[in-house]
Amino acid sequence: MVTPVSIVKCRRYDDEEVLEKLRLSIDLIGGIGSFVKKGDRVLLKPNLLYGKAPEKAVTTHPSIIRGVIQIVRENGGIPFLGDSPGIGNSVGVAEKAGIKRVADAMDCPVIEFNRPVLPPERKGRFFKNIEIDQAIFEADVIINLPKWKTHAQMLLTLGVKNLFGCVPGQRKALWHLKAGEDHKIFAQMLVDIYLMIQPSLTILDGIVGMEGNGPGSGDPVPLGLILASGNPLILDQIVCDLVGISRNSLMTNRVAFEQGLGRNGIEVVGERVEDVKIRHFKLPNLTRVDWNLPGFVKKAFKNALNSKPVIDQEICKLCNQCVEICPPEALKGNEKGLVFDYGKCIRCFCCQEICPEGAITIQQGWALKLVGRRQRAEGRM
Ligand code: SF4
Numbered sequence: 001m002v003t004p005v006s007i008v009k010c011r012r013y014d015d016e017e018v019l020e021k022l023r024l025s026i027d028l029i030g031g032i033g034s035f036v037k038k039g040d041r042v043l044l045k046p047n048l049l050y051g052k053a054p055e056k057a058v059t060t061h062p063s064i065i066r067g068v069i070q071i072v073r074e075n076g077g078i079p080f081l082g083d084s085p086g087i088g089n090s091v092g093v094a095e096k097a098g099i100k101r102v103a104d105a106m107d108c109p110v111i112e113f114n115r116p117v118l119p120p121e122r123k124g125r126f127f128k129n130i131e132i133d134q135a136i137f138e139a140d141v142i143i144n145l146p147k148w149k150t151h152a153q154m155l156l157t158l159g160v161k162n163l164f165g166c167v168p169g170q171r172k173a174l175w176h177l178k179a180g181e182d183h184k185i186f187a188q189m190l191v192d193i194y195l196m197i198q199p200s201l202t203i204l205d206g207i208v209g210m211e212g213n214g215p216g217s218g219d220p221v222p223l224g225l226i227l228a229s230g231n232p233l234i235l236d237q238i239v240c241d242l243v244g245i246s247r248n249s250l251m252t253n254r255v256a257f258e259q260g261l262g263r264n265g266i267e268v269v270g271e272r273v274e275d276v277k278i279r280h281f282k283l284p285n286l287t288r289v290d291w292n293l294p295g296f297v298k299k300a301f302k303n304a305l306n307s308k309p310v311i312d313q314e315i316c317k318l319c320n321q322c323v324e325i326c327p328p329e330a331l332k333g334n335e336k337g338l339v340f341d342y343g344k345c346i347r348c349f350c351c352q353e354i355c356p357e358g359a360i361t362i363q364q365g366w367a368l369k370l371v372g373r374r375q376r377a378e379g380r381m
């Protein structure tokens with residue numbers, strides 16, 4: 001079976017231009033009628049990490065939301081929108097991100113994900129007991145609307161990672177705690193969540209993306225692209241091609257490939273990858289520890305390999321969000337500001353993800369830096 005992925009150029013967040021390019025991106029993969037039927041309840045799942053203005057590129061842009069609501073409506077679908085933000089609630093985050101205003105104007109309800117249920121079909125490989133929000137199972141169609149961003153733990157957050165927001169609030173932190181020590185395990189969890197949700201359509205907002213210290217405090221970067229596909233695993237692979245990294249370097253891809261997923265034929269439609277490649281896209285300082293080294297080497301070099309979060313006290317505004325989200329309570333305040341208890345820290349990097357000031361960065365262990373340099377030199381990254 002061949003799965004198409006469309007790549008369409010879109011220069012800016014002008015509502016008319018975005019609508020036209022969204023239509024094109026969906027038409028190229030079969031048209032909205034292949035995904036939405038008259039009377040379908042259509043859940044839109046944007047990236048609502050936390051409440052920032054659209055130009056910060058933390059959340060899916062309101063122009064994308066507006067365009068998708070319109071297209072769904074034109075085909076007789078009944079759209080509603082929901083997410084479980086990293087901090088705060090979806091209505092509050094949607095307000096700050098400019099999405100609520102658009103949704104209200106178009107009569108599209110914004111709901112909270114606060115009804116955890118076990119999926120009726122446990123399709124994951126290992127993580128079969130993750131509770132997903134009930135709204136997912138009440139919808140006839142799910143349209144996944146990720147933002148193209150870097151992610152200090154997972155390298156990039158795209159179509160598959162965006163679905164982690166379907167796990168309601170506090171439970172996300174718990175699953176971070178369970179799976180966050182090993183990135184491969186975390187990636188497996190993300191793939192399992194994807195298998196339980198399987199959105200009908202994924203549209204990636206890559207008009208302005210985020211590079212550097214993502215997903216919350218990186219730098220907005222104009223990329224000028226919208227991608228669409230029925231399969232986010234396939235779409236994520238094409239983004240790897242576009243930024244010039246191997247498909248395997250995205251851990252969710254690697255885990256999926258090992259299970260024989262995402263390996264069906266891919267047909268790129270619209271722009272050709274080689275014509276719209278993103279040059280010099282700044283990836284984050286990776287926090288990965290799994291480099292396929294033998295177990296005894298990993299053990300011996302554990303500390304040298306281990307990355308850790310570090311805080312810049314001059315940037316920190318003592319807002320306490322990192323303290324509140326830290327699953328093992330490894331962050332405490334003292335007279336100098338916040339300090340980490342690295343003995344307790346499980347390296348889930350929720351604190352780096354949530355910090356609105358960009359005060360937390362990831363410091364790599366010395367051996368990890370050496371391995372990374374060598375892999376880059378060998379062209380494996
Ligand atoms: S490090 Fe960031 S999230 Fe933590 S208290 Fe400081 S500003 Fe807030």
Ligand code: SF4
Nearest residue numbers: 326345346348349351
């Ligand atoms: S300090 Fe940060 S990385 Fe460490 S456990 Fe807490 S949230 Fe996770």
